[in-house]
Amino acid sequence: MSLGKILIVDDDANLLELIAMRLESAGYDVMAAREEDHAVAALKAGAFDLCIVDLMLSNRDGITLMEEFRAVNPEVPTIILTAHGSIENAVEAMRRGAYSYLTKPFEPRDLLLQIERALENRNLNSEIKRLKVLLHEQFDFANIIARSAKMRSVLDVVTRIAKLDSTVHIHGESGTGKELIAKAIHLASHRKDKPFVALNCAALPETLLESELFGHEKGAFTGAVKSTRGLFTQAHGGTLFLDEIGDMPLSTQSKVLRVLQERQFYPVGSEVPIEVDVRVIAATNKDLEELVKKGVFRDDLFYRIHVIPIFLPPLRDRKEDIVPLVEHFLKKCSQQMKKDVKGIVPEGLRKLMLHEWPGNVRELENTVEYSVAMTQKEIVTEEYILQGKSVSSEAGHGLAADKQSGSDDTMKPLKDARDAFERDYLVQVLSMTDGNVSQAAKLAGKYRADFYDLLKKHDLKADDFKKPKSVANSP
Ligand SMILES: Nc1ncnc2c1ncn2[C@@H]1O[C@H](COP(=O)(O)OP(=O)(O)OP(=O)(O)O)[C@@H](O)[C@H]1O
Ligand SMILES: [Mg+2]
CATH class of the missing domain: 3.40.50.2300 (Response regulator)
Known part of the structure; x- marks a missing residue:
């Protein structure tokens, strides 16, 4: 050679x-x-x-x-x-x-x-x-916890598509981190020094939504006392995040479609087109394809948006992320509240691992915030964790007040249910032992070799559960 x-x-x-x-x-x-x-x-x-x-x-x-x-x-x-x-x-x-x-x-x-x-x-x-590139990427993603393989592959996609100008469609249940990922894409793109502008399409009635997006001329409608720049103009050179795009009225949809196709639009009441260079990231917690079938979402807009789809899995399908998220939020909340809360007792962590999290990461964040606010000790005790909420996989069905998903699915075949349980169980013991295989195997009553086989079967790596210095450790 x-x-x-x-x-x-x-x-x-x-x-x-x-x-x-x-x-x-x-x-x-x-x-x-x-x-x-x-x-x-x-x-x-x-x-x-x-x-x-x-x-x-x-x-x-x-x-x-x-x-x-x-x-x-x-x-x-x-x-x-x-x-x-x-x-x-x-x-x-x-x-x-x-x-x-x-x-x-x-x-x-x-x-x-x-x-x-x-x-x-x-x-x-x-x-x-x-290394510089790597450092830069990690810097941008520093606040995004992604221990599970599912979330790591999301970040992988984010890294690969950030520099493109294609439209991105982020979908996932409420609280799964759609806005966080949209911002990360913006920050990792060459548009990062230009504005990131967000609009919740569900929050405004149709006429307001259009003037918000495209701006309007003075006198375009009653109350339009002066002309305004719309969000498309404000986002010029940067990224426009259209949240809850599934709730956008059909007439507005066709106008947005035109911007995506022609890169220009007319402010409400104006004949003069405005040209813009904007990358659009859309988010939904609804099934857009379903909305297309029902005729309430334009199929041509769907295909325009769905160029790069990113699915954020619900938290219950990536329980590996729970413990690192807890650490992350503990640190953040105790800093904000100027307290020195270091961790949660093992029984509390166990409750967190068993909960189904219908509100996903946001619900977890609120739960941790509440516990930090309430505790007077360095280590949060069980009483402040998910007080009064059912821990569904143990408590069974029917009790959870806020259940929307997860427990209303049809019965799984026994083998699938067992596999799902087995995986959850492994994630739990690994989380609680910080990836120490000997301890985890002991807890599970398995020989190390058999335990390793199980990890392999479920595509889990003990190393992913290790951490340098923990704040969620019990004393
Ligand atoms: N992987 C993660 N790492 C750290 N924090 C996260 C992660 N995912 C979500 N969060 C945090 O959880 C909260 C909810 O996230 P976000 O607002 O992005 O969710 P969303 O999917 O847009 O929710 P909604 O559908 O309710 O608008 C935010 O405070 C966000 O910072
Ligand atoms: Mg959101």
């Missing part, structure tokens, strides 16, 4: 051949060019790791050529060869971005050493770049 691909440019044919031979025998892939134009063409055509350029070429000087190289591919380092006595030129070359220089005649060993260093440095640079 080649150590790297090197392009050498020198008008001295003998020297060129000599260097090429040396480098080839040292394990590099070499392309030697006597003519500058050949060299530029070669660089454009292939991926090189390094260039070596003679400063005194017959037609151009090496610095100009180096700059042409850099224009083609700025990542490729260049080593300059100079004749004895032209140090000033060499220094000038370095100033203009050469990696290093060698004065002729040079020891082949010195050249090899320089090459090695330049390549190492290049790898380091690309590693630093990669």
